[in-house]
Amino acid sequence: MNVMEESGLLVEKLEETLKHIKKLSMRTYLKFLPKIELHAHLNGSLNDKILKELGCEEDSIMQYKKLTQSIDKSDNTLQECFDVFKIAQNATKTQESVYLATKSVIEDFVRDGVVYLELRTTPRSEINMSKEEYIESVIRGIESLSGSKEKIFVKLILSIDRRHDKKTSEESLKIILKMREKYPNIIKGIDFSGNPNAGEFDAALFEEARKNGLKTSIHCAEIQNDDETKRILEFGPDRIGHATYLHPLYGGSQENWDLYCKKKIPVECCLTSNVVCGTSQSFPEHHIQEWINGSLPFSINTDDKGVFSTSLSREYQLVQRHFKLTGSNLWQISYDAIDYSFASAKEKEKMQYYLLQWLYLCHDMIYKKVDPNIDDDFCEGIADGFWNKLHMLEQQ
Numbered sequence: 187m188n189v190m191e192e193s194g195l196l197v198e199k200l201e202e203t204l205k206h207i208k209k210l211s212m213r214t215y216l217k218f219l220p221k222i223e224l225h226a227h228l229n230g231s232l233n234d235k236i237l238k239e240l241g242c243e244e245d246s247i248m249q250y251k252k253l254t255q256s257i258d259k260s261d262n263t264l265q266e267c268f269d270v271f272k273i274a275q276n277a278t279k280t281q282e283s284v285y286l287a288t289k290s291v292i293e294d295f296v297r298d299g300v301v302y303l304e305l306r307t308t309p310r311s312e313i314n315m316s317k318e319e320y321i322e323s324v325i326r327g328i329e330s331l332s333g334s335k336e337k338i339f340v341k342l343i344l345s346i347d348r349r350h351d352k353k354t355s356e357e358s359l360k361i362i363l364k365m366r367e368k369y370p371n372i373i374k375g376i377d378f379s380g381n382p383n384a385g386e387f388d389a390a391l392f393e394e395a396r397k398n399g400l401k402t403s404i405h406c407a408e409i410q411n412d413d414e415t416k417r418i419l420e421f422g423p424d425r426i427g428h429a430t431y432l433h434p435l436y437g438g439s440q441e442n443w444d445l446y447c448k449k450k451i452p453v454e455c456c457l458t459s460n461v462v463c464g465t466s467q468s469f470p471e472h473h474i475q476e477w478i479n480g481s482l483p484f485s486i487n488t489d490d491k492g493v494f495s496t497s498l499s500r501e502y503q504l505v506q507r508h509f510k511l512t513g514s515n516l517w518q519i520s521y522d523a524i525d526y527s528f529a530s531a532k533e534k535e536k537m538q539y540y541l542l543q544w545l546y547l548c549h550d551m552i553y554k555k556v557d558p559n560i561d562d563d564f565c566e567g568i569a570d571g572f573w574n575k576l577h578m579l580e581q582q
């Protein structure tokens with residue numbers, strides 16, 4: 187099927203879907219909007235259903251989601267946030283469970299209207315699974331659902347854990363590079379993540395990764411640490427995650443901010459994650475507004491949609507609501523994120539064309555039905571059904 191046929195199908199399906207609908211919520215519009223997710227950790231993105239299928243007890247599932255119960259008070263600590271990831275790790279200790287978990291996460295993103303996804307995960311070994319086998323299992327999940335015949339492209343970023351010592355990190359990099367040779371179209375980048383209170387950024391290690399053709403996305407300034415933030419900015423990754431304490435109004439140093447403004451590195455913003463973990467005070471006080479006001483490069487992301495009970499359309503809605511953005515502003519944010527992605531030039535072109543087609547053919551059709559007074563979840567199922575149907579048609 188060529189792109190024009192695809193666009194025709196899109197309009198046809200959309201007309202049919204919207205025929206009897208008079209009004210839509212903003213949230214439903216945002217589910218229809220094709221979106222780009224650049225910052226999603228596999229183990230933090232599992233939904234309740236898959237956790238249950240993988241044998242997780244009800245108590246542990248409650249624990250996995252408990253952080254979001256105190257979102258308004260935001261009295262969680264980063265340590266508590268990192269502790270809950272162990273629950274998902276305990277549920278994915280075999281190759282089959284890693285494969286099923288990966289598939290389930292991708293399916294969730296498809297239902298939410300995500301057309302391009304970069305998943306990230308730290309390779310780990312278990313009693314019956316080596317780090318290579320762990321990576322292979324994730325890739326098997328990705329290969330079963332991603333590609334030009336599907337409605338989503340999925341790429342993989344492999345992470346170096348901040349808690350690991352130099353030797354372990356170097357060994358991890360070796361494995362990552364070896365696996366990348368085997369799967370160059372899927373493994374695209376390397377990340378530095380984990381509890382920001384542990385370890386420190388090793389520029390030489392990431393320089394080695396970069397020399398070998400990996401893109402770099404580094405969690406940066408999640409806590410106040412001007413010294414490390416400076417070293418990360420000087421290294422100049424392709425993207426940085428969070429950047430919470432970078433702007434001087436949010437606890438960063440003027441020196442680092444000046445350096446950032448020179449480099450203009452795209453930031454992966456994750457609103458719910460920051461507010462739930464207490465590193466941002468509230469949604470209206472989130473640092474994303476400095477990027478919006480200053481026309482600096484950023485994307486909107488979920489971080490851990492399972493742990494934080496969120497979705498990418500919900501994150502878009504938070505930005506829309508708290509910073510008064512229009513439908514076309516949100517479309518532009520999604521469109522710009524394509525450029526910041528680690529997709530190939532050809533894939534970027536295809537996605538940009540798809541989003542432009544969507545803007546010309548579908549945007550107005552949906553947006554004119556949006557009524558700001560309607561409940562958030564009203565009609566959300568319509569968009570779910572739309573993406574599911576389109577997905578199935580594409581596979582025929």
Ligand SMILES: [Zn+2]
Nearest residue numbers: 227379427489
């Ligand atoms: Zn993250």
